[in-house]
Amino acid sequence: MKLTKIANQLNEDISKYDNFLILPHVMADGDAVGCCIAMARYIKSRGKKALMVMEEKVPYIYSFMENSCDIEIYTPAKTYNYDICIAIDTGDIKRLGKRKILFENHISYNIDHHKTNDGYAVYNYVNEDVSSSGEIVYEIFQKMKASLDHDIAQALYVAIATDTGGFRYQNTNKKSFIISARLMDYELNIEKISEWVFERTNMNKLHLFENTIQNIRFHCNNRVAVSTLRTSEYMHLDVTDEDFEGLVNIVKNIEGVEIGIFLRERPDKKEVKGSLRSNTDNVDVSLIAKAHGGGGHARAAGLISSKSIDAVYTGIIRSLNEVYKCTE
Ligand SMILES: [Mn+2]
Numbered sequence: 001m002k003l004t005k006i007a008n009q010l011n012e013d014i015s016k017y018d019n020f021l022i023l024p025h026v027m028a029d030g031d032a033v034g035c036c037i038a039m040a041r042y043i044k045s046r047g048k049k050a051l052m053v054m055e056e057k058v059p060y061i062y063s064f065m066e067n068s069c070d071i072e073i074y075t076p077a078k079t080y081n082y083d084i085c086i087a088i089d090t091g092d093i094k095r096l097g098k099r100k101i102l103f104e105n106h107i108s109y110n111i112d113h114h115k116t117n118d119g120y121a122v123y124n125y126v127n128e129d130v131s132s133s134g135e136i137v138y139e140i141f142q143k144m145k146a147s148l149d150h151d152i153a154q155a156l157y158v159a160i161a162t163d164t165g166g167f168r169y170q171n172t173n174k175k176s177f178i179i180s181a182r183l184m185d186y187e188l189n190i191e192k193i194s195e196w197v198f199e200r201t202n203m204n205k206l207h208l209f210e211n212t213i214q215n216i217r218f219h220c221n222n223r224v225a226v227s228t229l230r231t232s233e234y235m236h237l238d239v240t241d242e243d244f245e246g247l248v249n250i251v252k253n254i255e256g257v258e259i260g261i262f263l264r265e266r267p268d269k270k271e272v273k274g275s276l277r278s279n280t281d282n283v284d285v286s287l288i289a290k291a292h293g294g295g296g297h298a299r300a301a302g303l304i305s306s307k308s309i310d311a312v313y314t315g316i317i318r319s320l321n322e323v324y325k326c327t328e
Pocket residue numbers: 031032089113131132133163
C-alpha cells in the first residue's frame with residue numbers, strides 16, 4: 001500500500017470504528033513503544049478507545065511515557081473488545097508473541113520498516129527506506145492532517161532517536177532530523193529524554209558489561225567479533241530483558257570489526273536471543289539472521305532460537321565463514 005492510501009484508510013477507520021488495540025513487538029524497543037504510544041494517544045484524541053497491549057511491561061527506560069496513553073500487559077484469559085488491531089514496528093506475526101491471536105479475525109494494520117516484513121495484516125504499509133517506524137507514523141499523521149501534542153511528539157522523537165542510536169547509525173537520514181526538528185515545536189525536554197533513554201546505568205548493567213567484554217571472541221581475521229552471555233553468568237543479578245539492550249554495540253564498535261554479534265541464553269524461555277550488527281555494506285546481517293530463524297535490517301538484525309547457544313553460535317559462524325571465505 002502507498003502512504004497516502006494507508007493514511008486515508010486509517011483515517012476513515014478511526015472515524016468509523018470505536019475500539020482499537022495497538023501492539024508493539026515482543027521485547028519492545030524505543031521505536032515500537034514510542035510509535036504505539038503516539039498512535040494510541042492520537043486515536044484517543046479523536047474520541048475513540050485505544051488500548052496499547054504489551055507482551056511484557058514497558059521497559060524502565062521508556063516508563064516516563066507510560067501515562068501518555070492506556071497501556072496493559074496482555075492477559076490471555078481476558079476478553080478484549082475491539083474492532084481494529086494495529087501492529088507497529090513488527091516484522092512478522094511471530095513477533096507479536098502470545099498476542100498474535102488478537103490479530104486473527106479482525107481488521108488489522110501492519111505499519112513497519114523491516115525489509116523482512118511479510119505483510120501479515122489486512123492493511124500493510126512497509127517502508128524499509130526510513131530510519132524507524134517513528135518516521136512512518138509521523139508521515140501518516142501528516143497525511144491525515146492529525147493534530148499532535150507534546151506527548152505524541154515526545155513518543156515519536158523517542159522512536160526516531162532510539163532506532164538511529166541517538167542519530168549516530170547509518171540509517172540516520174535528512175528526514176530523521178527534519179521530522180525531529182518539527183517535533184521540537186512541541187517543547188520536548190531533550191535533556192530529560194536523553195537521560196532516561198541513553199544515559200542511565202546501574203551496577204547490574206555494569207556486571208553484564210564486564211562479562212560481555214570477557215567473553216569476546218574473534219573470527220575471520222578479526223573481522224567478526226562475537227560475545228555470549230550464558231544464564232549461569234547472570235542468574236545472580238536482578239536483570240530483565242531490557243538490561244541487555246546495547247551490549248551488542250560493545251563488539252560492533254571494536255576497531256576493524258565488520259560484524260558484531262551478541263548471543264545470550266534467556267533463562268525462563270529456554271531460548272537464545274541473538275543481535276547481529278554490520279559495519280559494512282558488503283554483509284547484510286538480515287540475511288544471516290533470516291537463515292537462523294530471525295530477520296531485520298541490513299545493518300541490524302536479530303533472532304530468537306530454540307537451539308542451544310553453542311549450536312546458534314556455530315551456525316552463524318558457519319554462515320559468515322561462507323560470506324568471508326574463511327575457516328575459523
Ligand atoms: Mn524500528
